[in-house]
Amino acid sequence: MANFPKDFLFGVATSSYQIEGAVNEDGRTPSIWDTFSKIKGKTYNGDTGDIACDHYHRYKEDIGILKEIGVKAYRFSIAWPRIYPEKGKFNQKGMDFYKKLIDELLKNNIKPVATIYHWDLPQWAGDLGGWLNRDSIYWYSEYSQKLFKEIGDVVPMWITHNEPWCASILSYGIGEHAPGHKDYREALIAAHHILLSHGEAVKIFRDMNIKESQIGITLNLTPAYPATEKEEDYLAAKYADGFSNRWFLDPIFKGKYPVDMIELYKKEIGEFDFIKNEDLGIISQPIDFLGINFYSRSIVKYDENSLIKGEAVEGPGKKTDMGWEISPESLYDLLKRIDKEYTNMPIYITENGAAFKDIVNKDEVHDQERIEYVKEHLKYAIKFIEDGGNLKGYFLWSLLDNFEWAYGYSKRFGIVYVDFETQKRILKDSAIWYKEVINKNLIDN
Numbered sequence: 175m176a177n178f179p180k181d182f183l184f185g186v187a188t189s190s191y192q193i194e195g196a197v198n199e200d201g202r203t204p205s206i207w208d209t210f211s212k213i214k215g216k217t218y219n220g221d222t223g224d225i226a227c228d229h230y231h232r233y234k235e236d237i238g239i240l241k242e243i244g245v246k247a248y249r250f251s252i253a254w255p256r257i258y259p260e261k262g263k264f265n266q267k268g269m270d271f272y273k274k275l276i277d278e279l280l281k282n283n284i285k286p287v288a289t290i291y292h293w294d295l296p297q298w299a300g301d302l303g304g305w306l307n308r309d310s311i312y313w314y315s316e317y318s319q320k321l322f323k324e325i326g327d328v329v330p331m332w333i334t335h336n337e338p339w340c341a342s343i344l345s346y347g348i349g350e351h352a353p354g355h356k357d358y359r360e361a362l363i364a365a366h367h368i369l370l371s372h373g374e375a376v377k378i379f380r381d382m383n384i385k386e387s388q389i390g391i392t393l394n395l396t397p398a399y400p401a402t403e404k405e406e407d408y409l410a411a412k413y414a415d416g417f418s419n420r421w422f423l424d425p426i427f428k429g430k431y432p433v434d435m436i437e438l439y440k441k442e443i444g445e446f447d448f449i450k451n452e453d454l455g456i457i458s459q460p461i462d463f464l465g466i467n468f469y470s471r472s473i474v475k476y477d478e479n480s481l482i483k484g485e486a487v488e489g490p491g492k493k494t495d496m497g498w499e500i501s502p503e504s505l506y507d508l509l510k511r512i513d514k515e516y517t518n519m520p521i522y523i524t525e526n527g528a529a530f531k532d533i534v535n536k537d538e539v540h541d542q543e544r545i546e547y548v549k550e551h552l553k554y555a556i557k558f559i560e561d562g563g564n565l566k567g568y569f570l571w572s573l574l575d576n577f578e579w580a581y582g583y584s585k586r587f588g589i590v591y592v593d594f595e596t597q598k599r600i601l602k603d604s605a606i607w608y609k610e611v612i613n614k615n616l617i618d619n
């Protein structure tokens with residue numbers, strides 16, 4: 175048996191485009207994901223977020239489920255295209271949805287945790303170059319300042335960005351996510367502007383002196399391990415770590431980009447002329463907490479022909495339905511590394527969870543694999559806390575089965591099953607199990 179600290183924050187997480195639907199309602203205009211998901215071949219089965227979990231209309235029912243599970247906090251994201259459907263034009267109706275959502279959470283004694291940006295960039299911004307345009311910093315500043323003004327006093331935890339790596343590298347470099355570009359120089363420019371917009375929002379937040387509220391950022395971090403004891407594989411792991419992790423951790427916590435990666439990238443992308451002198455000072459504004467999204471690790475072997483001199487090899491562990499190796503001990507390694515090399519400020523695991531092929535049988539879903547996945551990761555979370563680690567909370571991804579980006583609705587991450595034909599919600603065994611963990615504040619072995 176392993177106990178959590180008495181004030182440990184148990185939550186679940188979702189994001190706007192993945193669950194809300196209602197894409198043309200109350201003034202919302204398209205995001206880059208509305209556009210991208212309608213391009214043939216970009217998403218599994220041509221799936222889109224047009225309806226998703228219809229959360230926009232069913233948010234009270236879903237908050238009732240949060241209450242039933244007993245979560246202390248709910249991490250959601252705000253759809254920028256609802257708030258600013260056109261450049262410079264605020265949409266009160268869009269804001270009113272989030273005010274109602276937050277009121278309902280507070281009425282049920284659930285702490286709202288708001289992510290300002292979880293990838294649904296308004297298409298009007300996309301048309302102006304999106305994150306490639308340095309003006310994106312000002313669009314984002316106007317957006318975040320308005321949110322702080324409208325709901326700053328009722329949202330105790332703000333997350334500026336979800337997974338800048340995905341919003342830049344995966345979206346502008348690898349091309350798997352909207353807008354689907356495949357240009358690594360663009361990817362690093364986008365990453366820089368996203369990080370800069372983060373720093374500007376933190377400055378605005380501090381200047382507004384919002385009481386009883388904290389601000390941080392969420393990074394998806396993937397510990398990298400060498401495939402063998404060969405020196406070249408250790409080098410490959412170092413570059414993989416720079417590619418996934420240090421490119422974002424270093425600017426935020428050390429006020430500089432990692433030199434080894436700059437040297438590596440320079441050959442491919444030329445000069446870093448998009449970085450202005452004052453930028454790193456803005457990016458490294460002190461924050462109140464770090465959000466970490468952890469799913470798995472990477473194992474790499476040296477590959478001379480790849481940009482980052484390495485290629486992934488399959489790990490020996492069991493896999494989730496995403497094909498990701500289940501490696502809970504890597505979460506512990508990651509947390510210890512962050513604590514040792516970057517910061518001992520409060521850390522929240524803002525996403526952790528797994529997709530498995532869930533089967534409904536007489537309104538029940540027996541997802542024991544998901545229970546085991548979460549249990550093992552929580553055990554390593556407790557181990558870190560027992561070592562003195564400053565881990566303050568855990569948000570399970572996700573509350574509901576939802577739109578899993580390029581995978582559409584083919585991957586189910588929810589602890590609540592969603593029948594997308596009927597929008598019926600069914601609590602999986604994992605939801606019942608999580609309810610018990612929260613209630614007892616411990617993990618049974």
Ligand SMILES: OC[C@H]1NNC[C@@H](O)[C@@H]1O
Pocket residue numbers: 189192337394467525571578579587
């Ligand atoms: O892939 C699972 C999750 N990972 N982090 C970002 C979320 O939007 C994803 O659904």
